[in-house]
Amino acid sequence: MKVLFVASECAPFVKTGGLADVVGAVPKALFELGVDVRIMMPAYPAVAPLLKSGTTVWHSDEFLGGKAELRSVRAEGLDLLLLDAPHLYDRPGSIYLDGAGQDWHDNHLRFGALCRAGAEVCLNGIGDWKPDIAHAHDWQAGLIPVYLKQANAAAPKSVITIHNIAFQGLFDSSVRQILGIDDNMFTHERVEYWGKVGFLKSGIALADKVTTVSPTYANELLDPEFGMGLEGLMDHRRSDLAGILNGIDVDTWNPATDKALKRNYTSRSLKRKAENRKQLEDRFGLSSKPGCPLFCVVSRLTTQKGLDVLLEVLPDLVEQGAQLALLGTGDPAIEDGFRRANEQFAGSVGTIIGYDEELSHLMQGGSDAILVPSRFEPCGLTQLYGLRYGTLPVVARTGGLADTVIDATPENVKSGKATGFQFAPVSKQELVKVIARVCDLYQQEDVWLSMQRAAMRYPVDWGSSAQAYKQLYEQMMDDQSINDGNLK
Ligand code: ADP
Numbered sequence: 001m002k003v004l005f006v007a008s009e010c011a012p013f014v015k016t017g018g019l020a021d022v023v024g025a026v027p028k029a030l031f032e033l034g035v036d037v038r039i040m041m042p043a044y045p046a047v048a049p050l051l052k053s054g055t056t057v058w059h060s061d062e063f064l065g066g067k068a069e070l071r072s073v074r075a076e077g078l079d080l081l082l083l084d085a086p087h088l089y090d091r092p093g094s095i096y097l098d099g100a101g102q103d104w105h106d107n108h109l110r111f112g113a114l115c116r117a118g119a120e121v122c123l124n125g126i127g128d129w130k131p132d133i134a135h136a137h138d139w140q141a142g143l144i145p146v147y148l149k150q151a152n153a154a155a156p157k158s159v160i161t162i163h164n165i166a167f168q169g170l171f172d173s174s175v176r177q178i179l180g181i182d183d184n185m186f187t188h189e190r191v192e193y194w195g196k197v198g199f200l201k202s203g204i205a206l207a208d209k210v211t212t213v214s215p216t217y218a219n220e221l222l223d224p225e226f227g228m229g230l231e232g233l234m235d236h237r238r239s240d241l242a243g244i245l246n247g248i249d250v251d252t253w254n255p256a257t258d259k260a261l262k263r264n265y266t267s268r269s270l271k272r273k274a275e276n277r278k279q280l281e282d283r284f285g286l287s288s289k290p291g292c293p294l295f296c297v298v299s300r301l302t303t304q305k306g307l308d309v310l311l312e313v314l315p316d317l318v319e320q321g322a323q324l325a326l327l328g329t330g331d332p333a334i335e336d337g338f339r340r341a342n343e344q345f346a347g348s349v350g351t352i353i354g355y356d357e358e359l360s361h362l363m364q365g366g367s368d369a370i371l372v373p374s375r376f377e378p379c380g381l382t383q384l385y386g387l388r389y390g391t392l393p394v395v396a397r398t399g400g401l402a403d404t405v406i407d408a409t410p411e412n413v414k415s416g417k418a419t420g421f422q423f424a425p426v427s428k429q430e431l432v433k434v435i436a437r438v439c440d441l442y443q444q445e446d447v448w449l450s451m452q453r454a455a456m457r458y459p460v461d462w463g464s465s466a467q468a469y470k471q472l473y474e475q476m477m478d479d480q481s482i483n484d485g486n487l488k
Contacts, residue, residue: 019137019163070117122155
């Protein structure tokens with residue numbers, strides 16, 4: 001079975017968040033199950049060095065304003081199709097934002113081109129490789145199902161995965177001419193969203209199947225509180241919607257072999273975490289307080305992630321004798337808040353504003369607990385890394401966080417099932433309470449150790465979820481009732 005992934009980022013090449021981790025990891029797990037996945041993504045400057053090693057499998061002299069070619073490259077165990085279109089992607093800085101922090105003015109072209117090229121491969125193949133399934137990820141790939149439905153030729157079936165419904169890719173209705181979206185597509189059942197072209201909306205409306213990254217988030221998406229205006233459409237697609245939980249790459253994230261750690265460890269040698277903690281204390285300017293829990297946060301600094309609430313409870317956290325190491329970038333106001341906290345609570349709160357993959361590993365290896373107080377969280381990955389590293393997750397009871405962390409209730413602690421802490425709702429009061437619970441349990445060394453071991457035993461690999469994707473693809477290929485070339 002051949003599957004084309006289309007996405008705007010892919011680890012380890014280009015990453016701004018969890019989407020990249022997933023796009024980089026699932027194909028490897030699917031390969032083990034006999035599924036041949038190729039990943040199409042833009043050739044941003046970060047991947048330009050790879051272009052030399054590839055072969056050109058398609059080209060155009062005029063592709064939405066400039067020359068473009070598709071280079072087939074094998075790197076880091078992945079088969080990539082890099083869309084090299086310098087007029088769209090060869091620019092410095094963020095892959096989504098310009099120097100002023102605004103969306104690139106031509107994002108509709110940049111990601112519309114990605115979808116056009118993806119559809120081209122789906123419809124005509126490259127050499128003797130033609131996908132059976134097109135798998136679009138997030139809004140940047142949302143027009144793939146549109147182009148496939150518009151085509152007169154037989155097209156592969158398509159699935160879109162929603163990694164975060166908050167990012168929808170909305171553009172002025174005039175872009176549909178340049179993007180080649182047929183007029184009959186511009187209806188509210190298909191591409192139109194309140195007078196605009198909605199990339200994610202289009203994908204959800206027109207893909208044969210829709211998935212999201214956890215069962216709880218799949219349910220939440222039907223609710224106006226989480227559906228971000230698309231809850232009605234989600235409800236309409238309910239019978240085609242599945243929540244397939246994300247996993248993590250357990251080779252990259254392995255405390256026994258992770259080169260970013262000062263000292264490697266397993267569930268039998270958890271005392272060695274102390275050496276990583278020491279390293280972390282030095283990096284973050286924290287004083288040594290061995291008897292007190294060290295919390296960490298590795299995150300985008302946004303209100304989605306609830307980090308404005310964390311700022312409010314820092315005095316309580318410090319008062320309880322706990323410490324915090326935070327790494328992140330995001331909203332300027334939240335960044336400033338944490339910079340100030342670094343001064344105000346020197347020695348107890350250490351913050352580094354920036355993006356640092358290697359340091360994020362050390363944080364999992366050296367902290368006692370990882371805080372994820374998100375207001376909504378489609379799946380979340382840092383709590384999964386926490387489980388794998390015996391760094392107990394402290395999470396809001398929402399989305400994938402609710403699905404992956406077993407709360408330390410008295411019953412769960414007694415039965416040895418507990419792997420972390422859940423709280424709800426995301427409020428100052430509840431966050432203070434859960435931090436107190438963590439501090440309390442941390443003093444019970446035996447209980448803490450058995451929770452760490454339960455966390456490290458918890459399956460976080462891609463095994464069963466890759467199987468679920470494969471089954472979905474098989475089901476789509478068998479189902480003659482879908483994608484018969486007609487619009488739904
Ligand atoms: P989201 O995709 O919403 O940002 P996830 O938890 O799904 O959240 O994934 C975030 C990913 O990005 C994780 O792999 C996390 O370790 C990483 N990450 C987030 N911020 C940083 C940072 N400042 N430095 C390094 N890695 C980060």
